[in-house]
Amino acid sequence: xxxxxxxxxxxxxxxxxxxxxxxxxxxGQEDSSVLSEELLSNxxxxxxxxxxxxxxxxxxxxxxxxxxxxxxxxxxxxxxEISSNEMISGASNPFSExxxxxxxxxxxxxxxxxxxxxxxxxxxxKLLVAGPSSPLEKSVIADLxxxxxxxxxxxxxxxxxENERLSQQVEAITASRDQAEAETAQLRxxxxxxxxxxxxxxxxAEQLRDDNRRLExxxxxxxxxxxxxxxxxxxxxxxxxxxxx
Numbered sequence: 001x002x003x004x005x006x007x008x009x010x011x012x013x014x015x016x017x018x019x020x021x022x023x024x025x026x027x028g029q030e031d032s033s034v035l036s037e038e039l040l041s042n043x044x045x046x047x048x049x050x051x052x053x054x055x056x057x058x059x060x061x062x063x064x065x066x067x068x069x070x071x072x073x074x075x076x077x078x079x080x081e082i083s084s085n086e087m088i089s090g091a092s093n094p095f096s097e098x099x100x101x102x103x104x105x106x107x108x109x110x111x112x113x114x115x116x117x118x119x120x121x122x123x124x125x126k127l128l129v130a131g132p133s134s135p136l137e138k139s140v141i142a143d144l145x146x147x148x149x150x151x152x153x154x155x156x157x158x159x160x161x162e163n164e165r166l167s168q169q170v171e172a173i174t175a176s177r178d179q180a181e182a183e184t185a186q187l188r189x190x191x192x193x194x195x196x197x198x199x200x201x202x203x204x205a206e207q208l209r210d211d212n213r214r215l216e217x218x219x220x221x222x223x224x225x226x227x228x229x230x231x232x233x234x235x236x237x238x239x240x241x242x243x244x245x
Contacts, residue, residue, distance in 0.1 A: 104166050111159045118152045
């Protein structure tokens with residue numbers, strides 16, 4: 001521990017009730033103080049921690065601002081960005097095998113939840129920046145806030161694009177449904193017309209059968225009349241023959 005750090009430590013020990021007099025610290029203030037103490041206890045100054053190779057250590061010292069980000073290897077923010085893109089593109093969408101009606105609602109819910117989580121992380125980082133912190137902490141948190149805002153903007157763009165795509169799908173489904181309803185109505189009219197034609201054909205067939213029966217009766221009557229006329233003719237012929245004798 002350097003002499004400057006020893007003097008800082010002794011000054012903190014000489015004022016044990018200073019924190020109690022100020023009342024319970026806010027979450028952002030307490031997290032910032034804890035981060036400062038841990039950074040000092042590790043023996044790292046600001047110039048060392050600002051290096052590119054020290055970012056994983058800084059992320060590991062941060063409070064729960066990114067505890068809800070998607071888990072994975074490498075940069076947690078980049079991993080969250082990749083997970084969000086994969087979820088939107090459908091590469092790892094858990095709802096890819098769900099029915100289209102449910103997929104629309106579920107994918108929107110996932111996007112909204114991701115967007116709300118980013119907003120919550122952003123708000124928590126704002127609280128951290130509002131509390132007393134060292135220039136190093138402010139620089140780190142400001143950079144994290146900028147990256148979260150970029151992710152939030154990207155999430156908004158993806159959400160709008162997804163909404164637009166789903167709206168187009170809904171319009172296409174609605175148009176297909178309207179067309180199907182129109183075709184169904186047309187088929188129903190054709191069926192009704194065919195039913196009327198069938199009934200009319202049945203009526204005409206019955207009428208033809210009645211006409212045939214009447215014709216058969218008329219023919220039978222004419223045949224009987226013809227037979228009677230022949231019988232009378234034969235009787236007249238016999239009578240005439242007998243008279244000549």
